[in-house]
Every structure is written in C-alpha cells, then in structure tokens.
Amino acid sequence: xxxxxxxxxxxxxxxxxxxxxxxxxxxxxxxxxxxxxxxxxxxxxxxxxxxxxxxxxxxxxxxxxxxxxxxxxxxxxxxxxxxxxxxxxxxxxxxxxxxxxxxxxxxxxxxxxxxxxxxxxxxxxxxxxxxxxxxxxxxxxxxxxxxxxxxxxxxxxxxxxxxxxxxxxxxxxxxxxxxxxxxxxxxxxxxxxxxxxxxxxxxxxxxxxxxxxxxxxxxxxxxxxxxxxxxxxxxx
Amino acid sequence: xxxxxxxxxxxxxxxxxxxxxxxxxxxxxxxxxxxxxxxxxxxxxxxxxxxxxxxxxxxxxxxxxxxxxxxxxxxxxxxxxxxxxxxxxxxxxxxxxxxxx
Numbered sequence: 257x258x259x260x261x262x263x264x265x266x267x268x269x270x271x272x273x274x275x276x277x278x279x280x281x282x283x284x285x286x287x288x289x290x291x292x293x294x295x296x297x298x299x300x301x302x303x304x305x306x307x308x309x310x311x312x313x314x315x316x317x318x319x320x321x322x323x324x325x326x327x328x329x330x331x332x333x334x335x336x337x338x339x340x341x342x343x344x345x346x347x348x349x350x351x352x353x354x355x356x357x358x359x360x361x362x363x364x365x366x367x368x369x370x371x372x373x374x375x376x377x378x379x380x381x382x383x384x385x386x387x388x389x390x391x392x393x394x395x396x397x398x399x400x401x402x403x404x405x406x407x408x409x410x411x412x413x414x415x416x417x418x419x420x421x422x423x424x425x426x427x428x429x430x431x432x433x434x435x436x437x438x439x440x441x442x443x444x445x446x447x448x449x450x451x452x453x454x455x456x457x458x459x460x461x462x463x464x465x466x467x468x469x470x471x472x473x474x475x476x477x478x479x480x481x482x483x484x485x486x487x488x489x490x491x492x
Numbered sequence: 493x494x495x496x497x498x499x500x501x502x503x504x505x506x507x508x509x510x511x512x513x514x515x516x517x518x519x520x521x522x523x524x525x526x527x528x529x530x531x532x533x534x535x536x537x538x539x540x541x542x543x544x545x546x547x548x549x550x551x552x553x554x555x556x557x558x559x560x561x562x563x564x565x566x567x568x569x570x571x572x573x574x575x576x577x578x579x580x581x582x583x584x585x586x587x588x589x590x591x592x593x
Contacts, residue, residue, distance in 0.1 A: 315561075323559035375546040422539050 260476055262287030267325075267332035269293045269312060269369055270339030271300075274438055275388075278464035279336060279471060280305060286472060291330055293321065294339070306330065312339055312365030322372040333380065334475050335373045337366050337387040337410070342440075344399040355402055362406035367413065374421070381424035386474045387414050388467065389432045391491055395455070411486055418484045427483035429474040434490040437461040458490040466490065493556050495589035500582035501525065503555070507547040508578075511540050525579035530568075533577070541575070552585065560592050 266283050270276045271292030277300060280290050284304050292298050292307040300307070306328075310321045325331055341361040343354050370385065377383030389411050392404035410430070417428040434456050435441045441449060441461045453459055466489055473479060474487075505523040512520040521527055521535055528534050529544070536544060545562050552560045562584075567574060574584030 319559045319561055323553060326553075375549065378542060378546050379550070420539075420542075 258285075259287035260472060261334075264288040264334055264475070265291065265330055265332045266334040266336060266475070267291045267293060267369075267373070268336045268338060269366075270337070270388075271298055271307065272296055273338075275436060275464050275467060276338050279338060279468060282465075282468040282472070283475075288334070289330065291325060291332060312369050313360035315368055318365075318368040318372055322376070326376070331376050332373060333377065333382055334384040335369060335386070336471060336475075337369065337385070339365060340388070340403075340407075343402045345402070346399050347401045350402060358402050358406050362403070363409045366410050370413065370417070374417075374426075377426050378421065378424065381426070383424075383426040384475045384479075385414070385417070385426070385428045386471050387411070387428075387430040389430045389486065391432055391434045391488070394432060394488065395491070414486070415484045425477075425480045427474070427480060429482060429485045429487065431467060431470045431474075432486060432488045432491075433462050433467060434488075435461045436467075437463050456491045460490070462490050493589070493593060495552075495555065495586050497582050497586055499555075500585040500589075501578065503548060503551045503585065504544075504578050504581055506551060507544050510547055511536075511543055523578075525577065525582070527578045529577060529581060530575040531573060534575075548585070552589065556589055556592055558592055560588055562588060 261283060266288045268276055268280050268283070268290060271280050272294030276292070276294065277298070280292055280300055283290055284302050289304045292300065292305060293310050295309065295311050297309060298307045308321045308324070310317045312318055339361055341358045343358045345354055366387065373383065373385070387410050389407045390404065392400040393408045393411060396404065414428045414430045435452055444452065453461065470487055470489060474482065508521045508523055529536050530541065549560055549562055574580050
C-alpha cells in the first residue's frame with residue numbers, strides 16, 4: 257500500500273463536494289490524517305478523519321478553527337485549498353452580492369486560511385500548500401470573469417508566497433483543472449461538452465483521480481524543490 | 493484573563509530569545525523595554541517580524557486560553573506604532589489581552 261503521506265496532517269478546505277470527498281479518501285489511503293473543512297457536515301467516516309464546520313470568509317471562524325486544531329494536536333502541515341464559490345454572470349449583470357460571495361471565499365477565505373496555516377508552518381519550517389484553480393484563468397470564456405479573476409488572484413498568491421518563507425521546507429503550488437467530470441461538466445449541454453473536450457490537449461474531462469495524483473505529487477516530502485508552480489491538467 | 497505590562501514583557505523577551513538564537517552573538521537584540529523593533533530604530537527584518545508575531549500569538553493563546561490575532565489595522569499604524577519598541581509592543585499585548593477577555 258502506498259503510504260507516501262503517512263504521519264502528515266492535511267487540511268482539506270472545501271471537503272464537502274465530490275472533489276473534496278475524493279481528495280479526503282485518496283489522502284486517507286496515502287496514510288495522512290485528514291481534517292475536512294466545509295460549511296456543512298460531511299459523510300466521511302474514518303478513524304483518520306475529522307471535520308470542522310467553518311465559513312472561511314469569516315476571520316474569527318478561521319482563527320478559532322486553527323486554534324482548536326492546535327489544541328487537538330491536529331495542526332495541519334499540508335493545506336489543500338479546494339473551497340470555491342463560482343459565478344457565471346457576465347460582468348454587466350454582476351450583483352454586489354455575487355462579487356462578495358466569490359471574492360469572499362476564493363480570495364479572502366483562501367488568504368485567511370493561508371495566514372493561519374503559515375504561522376504554524378513557519379514555526380515548524382515545513383509545509384505544503386496546494387491550491388486548486390481553474391482552466392478559466394488561462395483560457396477565458398464568457399461569464400467566467402469574476403470567478404476567473406478570483407482564481408487568478410489565488411494563483412498570484414501561490415507565486416508570491418515562496419518569497420515570504422526562508423530557510424524552510426514550505427512549498428506553494430496550484431493545479432489548474434480543465435473541466436471536472438461530474439462537476440462543471442455535468443451542467444453542460446452535449447454540444448458544449450464536445451466543444452470543450454475538443455479544445456483540450458487530452459481529449460477527455462478531468463477526473464478526481466487526475467487531481468488527486470497531482471495533489472499527491474506536490475504534497476510529497478520529495479517535492480521540496482517544487483514551488484510557485486501552476487500545473488495545467490489536461491490542457492496547455 | 494488579564495495580562496500586565498511585566499508579564500507582557502516576559503512573553504516578548506521569550507520570543508526575542510528565540511530570534512537571538514538564530515543571530516550571531518554580536519547582533520543579539522537586547523531584552524529591554526527600549527529595544528527598537530520596527531521603524532527608524534527598528535532591528536527586526538521582515539522574516540524576524542513574522543517569527544515574533546507567530547511566537548507571541550502562540551504564547552498569548554497558551555496564557556489566555558483562546559486565540560489572539562495580533563495583526564489588525566492598528567498593528568502597523570504609523571500613529572500608534574505598537575511594534576516600534578519592546579515597551580510599546582508590551583502595551584499593545586496588554587490591550588489585546590484586555591479586549592480578548
């Protein structure tokens with residue numbers, strides 16, 4: 257059995273959706289202890305799994321979550337940023353509530369989680385941060401502006417952070433996912449699916465297993481010389 | 493739980509000790525109220541400042557039995573300058589502890 261992440265404590269932010277759940281189960285299989293985090297409860301039951309209900313856009317909630325994890329000796333050494341709020345409105349039709357929701361989760365929330373995680377990683381001089389991003393940063397499409405903008409901001413965070421840690425084995429990387437099978441792909445018409453697949457270098461949608469594989473690579477201790485990278489999955 | 497100025501100074505000195513352990517002997521920060529931290533008389537570089545904040549928050553959490561975030565809009569405010577010296581930082585910690593209580 258592959259136990260590449262044995263002994264690690266991984267915080268999966270956004271553990272509630274199908275991809276989050278797949279990531280949790282995959283990482284449990286790799287020997288890691290998992291702390292799931294989402295706005296609602298989860299269905300995962302496993303001795304290596306615990307869960308925190310937390311709205312990451314709420315500073316005090318994030319601070320308290322890390323405090324409680326520390327007290328429970330579950331301080332994460334690895335953070336996977338999978339939480340995301342999406343929006344499909346064209347810019348001319350955007351409401352303030354939509355902007356605040358997307359930016360609140362994808363940028364403010366991610367920044368708060370990383371702030372608290374980095375405090376702990378700095379003391380231990382070890383950490384892995386992996387952010388899940390989107391094809392829409394690299395390949396624009398109508399209606400994706402606010403979502404893509406927030407993910408582009410997240411990617412910039414990943415590129416800057418390597419310069420804010422020193423003499424430590426803390427790395428920051430991101431994965432741009434093309435179109436997730438069962439996720440966004442499920443909402444598309446047949447014609448849209450065909451058109452999207454044709455635009456990809458690998459002619460199929462992304463599976464949760466593809467994402468898990470990339471996440472494991474960045475999370476491994478051997479990946480200490482890989483940081484600030486944005487990996488495109490399935491497209492160029 | 494209250495924190496007085498003397499206790500706050502001790503927490504800061506504990507953190508300075510950690511920072512000094514990574515400095516050469518001739519560049520140690522003095523454990524004294526008038527030691528400059530940031531600003532014109534400041535002696536901390538940016539990564540040492542991060543270390544100081546992180547270690548202080550951890551010590552405060554142990555002392556107060558709750559999470560405390562030191563960085564807010566006031567933390568690096570030019571007018572208040574709580575991180576200017578060890579003494580101003582100690583006063584800031586006392587105030588933070590009072591608000592957290």
